Amino acid sequence: EKEVSITKFPADERKIIAKAHDKYKKARAGIINTRHGQIHTPAFMPVGTKGTVKAMLPESVQTTGADIILGNTYHLMLQPGAKRVFKLGGLHKFMNWSKPLLTDSGGFQVMSLSKLRKITEEGVIFNSHIDGSKFMLSPESSTEIQYLLGSTITMAFDECTPYPSTYEQAKSSMELTSRWAKRSRKAFYSRDGYGQFGIIQGSIYNDLRLKSALDLIELDFEGYAIGGLAVGEGQELMFKVLDYAPDLLPINKPRYLMGVGKPADIIGAVQRGIDMFDCVIPTRSGRNGQAFTKYGVVNIRNSKYKEDNTPLEEDCLCPACKNYTKAYLHYLVKVKEILGAMLMTWHNLMYFQKLMLRIREYIAQGKDFDFIS
């Protein structure tokens, strides 16, 4: 049993008991202590981009076992505006979520959502995808916005290198991210129980990933994210990067793989040393009628369920499984009733949290867990 204690997450300790398995010696389970409560890792963070986990009440999200959810700088700065959220008491109060909040720094959304944008050394100038008005996101403004939102974990402002990229493209993009990380770190207002994570880039090139890690480790972030993955490279290439990238990061700090993923992706990444995940799959696919179950993914819109009087999963404790049948869910989703989106989302979030709970238990007991899914 290897006791590895995390360095200070400002005023708090993150205790991590990393049981060295033979096959999964990199898998680890632990607790991150923050100003807004504890995060049990490996952790799945439901995505609440616009200050709400779509189709869920925050108290319902809490019953699924989620310790932390995600918000987004890009969306919230456009509407309702960071200063307004600050004036109204911050995002925790605004959305009635008192546990930890992680906000992404906005770079990824600017590139994927906004029209007309210009990347300069200073930052990214773009027109809002809502009304076309002009905005600038920079390391300083992104960090300030996240402070105004009151987020527990602030992400450095980075450039998510697209896939595929040539070595030269990935190199200059990674170097820009390193310069922006330095400015993000300088702009961060360090407080007890709050933290800022750096995001390493470098695409699929191991020397660039190493250089990115070295640049960011110098800035002594409270945690580190592996960016530039789950951008179309596929699971095989992603795992190839994860075979070495987590080891470039400090073993005693949280490691967050952005935008991942399906249960099999999460299991493979935990086995390679990742602690934190975020993904829209359980919420977005739930709304589209896909339910994750131990029998595999159920497309509830399939007509074979229209008179199926059994629950999605007979032993699941979520309201969809306790009180309703597949036939009812099939009907609700077909006729686009709001309750359909709510129940499917609730079940999927419960499924993902149960998966994480079982992974944490298997690690704590020193058991192998590659067959869970």
Ligand SMILES: CNc1nc2c(CC[C@H]3O[C@@H](OC)[C@H](OC)[C@@H]3O)c3nc(N)[nH]c(=O)c3cc2[nH]1
């Ligand atoms: C899906 N794959 C993927 N997502 C990614 C995100 C979050 C997207 C963000 O967008 C929202 O989900 C749609 C979430 O925001 C609440 C998420 O954090 C990334 N964010 C940053 N800053 N840098 C990256 O390199 C990056 C890479 C990703 N790969």
Ligand SMILES: [Zn+2]
């Ligand atoms: Zn259920």
